[in-house]
Amino acid sequence: MLVSAAVTTAVTGLVFSLSLIVVIGAQNTFVLQQGLRREHVLTVVVICAVSDVVLIGAGVAGAGLLLEDRAWLIQLVRIGGAAFLFGYGLLAARRAMRPNALRTGPDAPASSRTAVVGTCLAFTWLNPGVYLDTVILLGSVANTQSAYPWWFGVGAALGSVVWFLALGFGARLLAPVFSRPTAWRFLDAFIAVVMVAVGLRVLLG
Template identity: 60%
Template sequence: MLLAALAGFGTGLSLIVAIGAQNAFVLRQGLRREHVLPVVLVCALSDAVLIVAGVAGIGAIVTAAPLVLEVIRYAGAAFLIGYGLLAARRAVRPKVLAADPAGLRTTLTAAVATCVALTWLNPHVYLDTVLLLGSVANGYGDVERWAFAGGAATGSVVWFTALGFGARLLAPVFRRPAAWRVLDAAIAVVMIALAVSLLLNR
């Protein structure tokens, strides 16, 4: 069981440790030290739910309902474009940055809602977390597959906790407004690139 859990931990990390919309948002909230715990919890719990769903066999339903993934794909692309444009606006508006280098404060509701949308409106999360992790986990026995799922969920908790709360180590760099402009410009590029990728990869 320990080997299955370790395999799940490594596989889970390999899927989530990448530049993406969700990670970019968690990083930004961590740098702002704003609603970090709720954002980390939403990401980790969402991953846990999706991992359990994949191991339980929900991936077969996702595969059998391509229309659902299509709706999620277009909704996710629209959301990413909108969020990317907002990030681009923050990057090119020095007046906002002059008042507050981190930008305007985000409410808890807005932060959680954005995190939920970035997580659940991304069709890749269903393909990677539900289908891929579920398929790998089901290669183990009836008991070991749940150890694999536990390891994958633990990997998610470790990653998002480190990303969200570890971001403050970069705080000296982001005391300068220019650093926030560069970060928001990078986030805008990532978000819009992911949206285009969703629309083009049918």
């Protein structure tokens, strides 16, 4: 009976985690882009998944209460994150309008692992939504799960890992579509719109 209750709580955590993470956002768009380029995909997936696991653990442990008392910290992350998103969006818009200015697509020169890691960390940790959704919201829900908050956290962490693996390595299924330069221009235009939209949402709270 206890095992059944714990497993049910873990499944609830998994579904709740997926409901938060399976959206068109800056981080997911970046993971998709790297998956399409087949460039440092495992590194990106590991950074995103491990970061989520750490944040989920912090939320279940009650770190959300500390963040609620330090609104200035979220505000600082908001400003920095918005600036980063606007900059990344402008670069994507430039690639879409002038593809020869900054080469993109399957024939583009590979980015260094250091650059990809830095960009991935910025998308992950400069997003105030990550703290609000994962640490505060998910952590609060986890601590309503009677004696099984950590089982809820385990399920949520598993959902995050499964999602990033599927997104990063499943993106290659779209490779035939993105064998044409025009498709990459559309992708860059889409990325630009997403980054600017998310940046505005972050900046305006």
